[in-house]
Amino acid sequence: GGSVTRNSSLRGRSTCSIANACHPRTLHAIDTWDGTPGDLSGQLAAERDIFAQWQANVAHHTRGNVVAHRQGWREFVPTLDGPVAFAFIDADHSYIEVKENVEALLPRMVSGSVMCGDDVHHKPLLRALRDVFGLGVVTSASSVWIARFP
DSSP states (O other): OOEEEEEOOTTSHHHHHHHHHHTTSOEEEEEOSSOOTTSHHHHHHHHSOHHHHHHHHHHHHSOSOEEEEESOHHHHGGGOOSOEEEEEEOSOOSHHHHHHHHHHHGGGEEEEEEEEESOTTSHHHHHHHHHHHOTTTSEEETTEEEEEOO
């Protein structure tokens, strides 16, 4: 049991993949769709309505099992009313944001669940993961990090 969350959804490609893999479970996609100031996502958000693009992509490429939450993870996590079976974190890569995001979700992760995210090559992100999980607990494949809960 448990919900499935995807933090930082932007245009929807990975959201669609995760939604289709977890169907019929509901995927909760959490993002402001404002992008990050100073990087490509912030530039895209300033130039066009990326939330509308995300909605169109999700509607076309999934079977209706995605719910958008247009907010940050800090606002969303307290609203969770049950356990989390899968969490994908790909938002702000700063040490404090990653550490606090992971720590906020930890009490909700159930036995057999998976927490993972993207961009493990960012040093602050990797340091935050090691500080929360310790060395050797988090594995990585390509740019994805993975933590499994027995």
